[in-house]
Amino acid sequence: MTQAFRLTKGGLVDRSQTLEFRFDSAAFNGHGGDTLASALLANGVRLVGRSFKYHRPRGVFSAGSEEPNALVELRRGARQEPNTRATMAELFGGLDARSQNYRGSLKYDLLAVNDLLSPFLSAGFYYKTFMWPKSFWEKLYEPAIRAAAGLGRLSREPDPDAYDKGYLHCDILIIGAGPSGLSAALTAGRAGVRVILADEDFRVGGRLNAETLGVNYMAGSDWADAARAELAAMDNVRILTRTTVFGAYDHGIYGAIERQTDHLPHGSGKPRQVLWRIYTKRAIVCAGATERSIAFSDNDRPGVMLAGAVRAYANRFAVGTGASVAIFTNNDTGWRTASDLSAKGISIAAIIDTRETSPLAAPRGAAVVMGGRVTGTKGRHGVRSITLASGQTIECDCLAISGGWSPNVHLTCHQRGRPQWKEDIAAFTPGGDLPVGMRVAGAARGTFSLQNCLADGRETAVEILEKFGLNPPADDSLTADEEATSISAFWHVREGKGRAFVDLQNDVTVKDIRLSHQEGFRSVEHLKRYTTLGMATDQGRTANVLGLAILAQASGKSIPETGTTIFRPPYTPVAIGAIAGRSRGKEFRPVRKTPGHRWAEENGADFVESGLWMRAQWFSREGDTHWRQSCDREVQQTRASVGICDVTTLGKIDIQGRDAAEFVNRVYSNGFAKLPVGKCRYGLMLREDGLVMDDGTTARLGENHFVMTTTTANASTVFKHLEFCRQCLWPGLDVHLISVTEQWAQAAVAGPNARKLLEQLLDPDHDISSDAFPFMACGEITVCGGVPARLFRISFSGELAYEIAVPARYGNSLMATLMKAGEEFGATPYGVEALNVMRIEKGHATGSELNGQTSARDLGLGRMMSEKKDYIGRVLSQREHLAREDGLKLVGFKPVDTAQELKAGAHFIAKGKEMTTENDEGWMTSVAWSPNLQTSIGLGFIERGDSRIGETVIAADPLRDKSTEVEICSPHFVDPEGERLRG
Amino acid sequence: MIINHPLLGPRDASEFSYLGDASLIDRPDPQAQDAAEQFHDYVYLRDNPAGEHRELWFHEHGDRSWLVVTRNTLTHEITRVELAKDVAIARGRSR
Amino acid sequence: MAEFDLIAETPLNGLHRTFEDVVIEEVTGRAVVSVAFSDRANLERTMRKSLDLKLPFVGNTARVETRDLLVLSLQSDQIFVLFPQTGHRPDLEIAEIAGDQGSVTDQSDGWALLRVSGPGSRTALERICMLDLHPDIFTVGAVARTVMEHLGMIIHRNDEHSFLLMSARSSAEFFAHAVVTSAENVS
Incomplete structure (x- = not known):
């Protein structure tokens, strides 16, 4: 298809490269260097979407990231992405784009009926209409509204693309590579400091590419190219194009999103986008300014565009946005659209300037109306004519509007900075309270002529260099063509009957703003929320100031009195996928595996996550149909002969130093000072509030050397706590800590x-007979011909048991070797399920009991609170409530009917009483099927439990609708005397 | 956020974990007559200033030092970072 | 008596990956021993005598070429010593050097060691390392503990284009995957 609106020469597109693309059902051609928007306009496609609320026909409105109208769906299948701004989508061969938000066809949208219903769809319509009856909301209103609203569609499939993150550092981050940014970057780069220059466009230059103004006697875009080349050659400068700096965070940290492969036909297998965290000493915001519209009747038809965008399409993309263009402006820059277009042979129908001043130079043939106003437009799917206040009608197929320029102050507001109104340029400029280290230069701070922008960029860089104590490069100031920028504020044409749009993306009109004010939503923040002004994905970049001005007029206040809403990150939309980065699926979070993991895998283990660790929960054998079979076998085989369990995940902390014993003695509630070398002891650790924090076995390997074990879950918490005690509470103790878990x-x-x-x-010479190595002994030994090992005679299962530790490199082999050595006894590996069964059978507490809300007395460990010393948690553990004798006690439970299965989480209620909170006497913490007792057993806390052995109560489980009669019993179900473990 | 570690220089806050008010250094004397009262206040009572706040951070993914960071809770400005051990010693803590 | 043998395995099974300008390889055979101390001056005196070594300050390293030994200073009161592992008890070798001035702990099996080298190594590490690795800032010889992909890490620059990364053994696979992905993403 021909590009009928492509100008025959000029522009920064690569005419040698023809790219075929699709929009809806048609195929088109564009060139390298096009955006989807410029390529569509080159092909005369003016209707590109339907508006959010009224389904009005809409066309391309801008030429940048501020685009409110031309939102399209890109790509197909799982890669389909809705609401992409056509003005930001770089054209590539094979690009597949579709228009959004219509039912039927784009041209004949069935939902365009909303436009006829518009009198009923004003601000607050949903709030007012869908309130009654309440029950209709979920079933009727919400589904209907959702079906009708929402612009583009998601693919509803997982995103197949990869995203990445990264971290960058620089002395100066320059945000925006327009004239001020390039000028600042050249000065800073030549001084040798580390510079990052970021721009959301794929081409540096900013407005230099869109205007015909020259720099240093070169075409602006040529100068920008030369500047880019010079900067690219510097080691200390990094240029990030296609990169939007979207947020300013604490202490000079900025968030940026780099679109790395969005412009490539087929993702290259590399991450599509990279989310950069940029650490800066200083930042210069050179984000430029955004042109805004003027509100008048039917100012939203395709063909009505911003005047600066019309220039950009002509100058940069060599695209005529119409055959006959009219211009409606309140400032000098609108006139440049006329002269630039005319120079390219495009006919200028009229220039309507709201000011009553003398006209600027106008192209021949253009009607010039000073003090004029456009009161309406006509044309169903694109503007065909405009009407003026004088009643005159002017034929044109494009209306270029300039309501003035708003500095892009967004990043300056991300830490609650308030912009200030500047009357002479009729715009908000950055306030005084900028984020730490931030400066603003050029149009972003309201400096509007090219010459001034270039100078401002350079001077800002020079000031920063001087702050760094560096000499700025010798005078490298730039000269540029003069331009006129004067403005006289004009917001809204009162004449005209149609709707005058303010926020095009959210379909907010002048009438909505007035209504909001009438109904009492007078603060600008209320206005925003009631009308949704500025709340679309474009954050109202072309609309906010216009909306405020109209609110100010309605309330009879000045604009500064009315104030402005605040901007928050992100400056432009950022995909959730980019924020997640690699953290999805298996890479969601780190995985920790024990050295014996592979052995376990090879031997039928099923794994369970325990924090970050993967632990074997049971080992299936052929023929097992249920995990309980595996678990029961492991328990019985262990109790009958021998079992082996990987317990590497327990935290291990090496404690050394002259005061190691004193230190351990203070952090445990029971005594450790006199623990002999070669012995271990079970230790109970309290928090300072007197409740139990953790428990574990600690071994004394030498006079000044302990190895503490912690529960798997609390390993890092305990380590942090011990370091706190060491550094903050007792800095004078000679003690050192290091984790040896790994x-x-x-x-x-x-x-x-x-x-x-x-x-x-x-190895020979090690005697582990009961006399030489009794219960709770420990020692450093060697195994298998000299491999160092640590042996602890401790038991969690209640059996004769040891824990043996070898350097992790031998861990996988240790499991295999133990199993081999155990062959003659029928040794079984066992997982955490069997471990759990056996500890419940023995009444040992774990995380379910040490849940941060229980005291030593609750656990039946009151005797472990020493009365001979101070320790962390001692004072508050003596509090009345924690010390009371009739509190909760950990006891065992058995179902009266042994066929019943107990459930953890059930609450205990006395028999015959109602199931109410008042009657709640405690709860079941852990349950298991005991293959030894052939019944379900449980541990739990119940009031005065220790004196109620033999009593029956109800274990009530209203969530699972089950009540079980249970008998209170000793928590030691198996071998209560502990004879086995001493064997 | 960035915490300017007194030994290591500026480090990203994600290397640290937060505990709370630096007054936790001042563990009361367990032998005191009103020890229960003092410990109650120590464990449960905190100022909640809108402005400058001295707080404990642990350089968990760093040199394992506890730090006392003076941070403005309104602006996040960090005006001072000290080793908690030095602070503790200066406040008379020893063994 | 002991008819059983224990077989040693390295944390990453000898991982070696080559990219356009990045090489990632597991470093094996190095003992890692920590030495914690209360009196820096005393330890320094002892180490100078035994090794002719000046104890580096936190964030720095020192080398003893004759013994192929590298000292990483990681905390104000703790160093790591890396050297060729020849026996089962490298901690005792260091205890001999440190005398009674340090608390010595064997860490050789707790860490996976990964060397990332080549002209693209810094660009690859940019994707996971939040530290500034510019050679003027993180100079040759520098060492730091930091976090990468949620994991506590030690990073040491031993040459302009060569970094030694140490990460916990249990999560070494996850970490190595992250480093390899970074290299892939920038190659």
């Missing part, structure tokens, strides 16, 4: 044959 692979060997099994691995 250094040692540790396995529990439990069961009557545990000793016989282990003896086979020990």
Whole structure:
């Protein structure tokens, strides 16, 4: 298809490169260097979408990231992405784009009926209309509204693209590579400081590419190219194009999104976008300014565009946005559209300037109307004519509007900075309270002529260099063509019957703003929320100031008195995928595996996540149909002969120093000072509030050397706590801590044959007979011919048991070797399920009992609170409530009917009482099927439990609708005397 | 946020974990007559200033030092960073 | 008596990946021993005598070429010593050097060591490392503990284009995958 609106020469497109693309059902051609918007306009496509609320026909309105209208769906299948701004989508061969928000066809949208209903769809319509009856909301109103609203459609499939993150550092971040940004970057770069220059466009230059103004006697775009080349050659400068700096965060940190492959036909297999966190010493915001519209009747038809965008399409993209263009302006820059277009042979129908001043130079043939106003437009799918206040009608197929320029102050507001109104340019400029290290230069701070922007960029860079104590480069000031920029504020044409749009993306009109004011929503923040002005994805970039001005007029206040809403990150939309980065699926969070993981995998283990760790929960054998079979077998085999369990995940902390014993003694509630070398002891650790924090076994390997174990879940919390005690509470103690969790692979060997099994691995001279190595002994030994190992005679299962630790490199081999040595005894590996069954059978507490709300007394461990010393948590553990004798106690529970299965989480209610909170006496913490007792058993807390053994109560579980009669019993279900573990 | 570590220089806040008010350094004397009262206040009572706040941060993914960071809760401006150990010693804590 | 052998495995099974301008390889055979101390001056005196070594300050390293030994200063009161592992008890070798001035702990099995080298190494690490690795800032010889992909890490620059990364053994696979992905993403 021909590009009928492509100008025959000029522009920054690569005419040698023809790119085919699709829009809706038709195929078109464009050139390299086009955006989707410029390519559509080159092909005369003016209707590109339907508006959000009224489904009005809309066309391309701008030439940049501020675009409110031309939102399209890109790509197909899982890669389909809605609401992409056509003005930001770089054209590539094969691009597949579709218009949005219509039913039927774009041209004949069935929902355009909303436009006829518009008298009923004013601000607050939903709030007022869908209130009654209440029950209709979920079933009727919401689904209907959702179906009709929402612009583009999601693919509803997982995003197949990859995203990445990264971290960058610089002395000066320059945001925007327009004239001020390039000028600042050249000065800073030549001085040798580290510069990052970021721009959302794929081409540096900003407005230099869109205007015909020259710099240093070169065409502006040529100068920008030369500047880019010079900067690119500097080691200390990094240029990031296609990169939007979207947020200014604390302490000079900026967020930026780089679109790395969005402009490529086929993703290259590389991440599509990279989210950069940029650490800066200083930042210069050179984000330029955004042109705004003027409100008048039917100012939203395709063909009505911003005047600066019309120039950009002509100058940069060599596209005529119409054959006959009219201009409606309140400032000098609108006139440049006339002269630039005319120079390219485009006919200028009229220039209507709201000011009563003498006209600027106008192209021949153009009607010039000073003090004029456009009161309406005509044309169903695109403007065909405009009407003036004088009643005159002017034929044109494009109306270029300039209501003035608003500096892009967004980043300056991200830390609650308030912009200030400047009357002479009729715009908000950055206030005084900028984020730390931020400066603003050029149009972003209201400096509007090219010459001044270039100078401002340079001077800002020079000031920063001087702050750094550096010499700025010798005078490198630039000269530029003069331009006129004077403005006289004009917001809204009162004449005309149609709707005058303010916010095109959210379909907010002048009438809505007035209505909001009438109904009492007078603060600008209320106005925003009631009308949704500025709340679309474009954050009202072309609309906000216009909306405020109209609110100010309605309330009879000045604009500064009316104030402005605040901007928050992100400056432009950022895909959630980019924020997630790589953290999805298997890469969602780190995985920790024990050294014996592979062995477990090879031996039928099913794994369970325990924090970041993967732990074997049971080992299936052929023929197992249910996990309980595996678990029961592991328990029974361990109690009958011997079982082996990987316990590497327990936290291990190496504690050394002259005061190590004193330190351990202070952090545990029970005594450790007198623990002999070669012994271990179970330790209970309290928080300072007197409740239990953690427990574990601590071994004394030497006079000044302890190894503490923690629960798997609390390893890092305990380490942090110990460092707090060491550094903040007792800085004078000579004690050192280091984690050795990763250094040692540790396995529990439990069961009557545990000793016989282990003896086979020990090197000669190690005697682990009960006399030489009794219960709670520990020692450093060697195994399998000199491999250093640590042996602890401790038991969680209640059996004769040891834990053996070897350097982690041998961990995988240790599991295999223990199993091999245990072959003659029928040794079984066991997982955390069997471990759990056995500890419940023995009444040992774990995380379900040490839940941060229970005291030592609750756990039946009151005797572990020493009365001979101070320790963390002692004072508050003596509080009345925690010290009371009739509090909760940890006891065991058995179902009266042994066929019943107990459930953890059930609450205890006395028999015959109602199931109410007042009658709640405690709760079940852990349950298991005991293959030894052939019944379900449980542990739980119940008031005065220790004196109620034998009583029956109800374990009420209203959530699962189940009540079970249970008998209170000792928590020691198996071997209550502890004979086995001493065997 | 960036915390300017007194030994290591500026580091991203994500290397640190937060505990709370630096008054936690001042653990009361457990032998005091009113120890229960003092410990109650120590564990449960905190100022909640809108402005300058001295607080404890742990350089968990760094040198494992506890720091006392003086931060303005309104602006996040950090005006001072000290090693908590030095602060503790200066406040008379020892063994 | 002991008829059983224990077989040693490295955390990353000898990982070696080559990209256009980045090479990622597991470093094996290095013992890692931590030395914690209360009196810096005393330890320094001892180490100078035994090794002719000046104790580096936090964030720096020192080398003893004759013994192929590298000292990483990680905390104000703790250093790591890396050297060729020849026996089962590298901690005892260091205890001999440190005398009674340091608390010595064997860490050799707790860490996976990864070397990332080549002209693209800094660009690759930019994707996971939040530290400024500019050679003027993180100079040759510098060392830091930091966090990458949620994991605590040690990073040391041993040459302009070569970094040694140390990460916990249990999560080494996850970490190595992150480093490899970074290299892939920038190659």
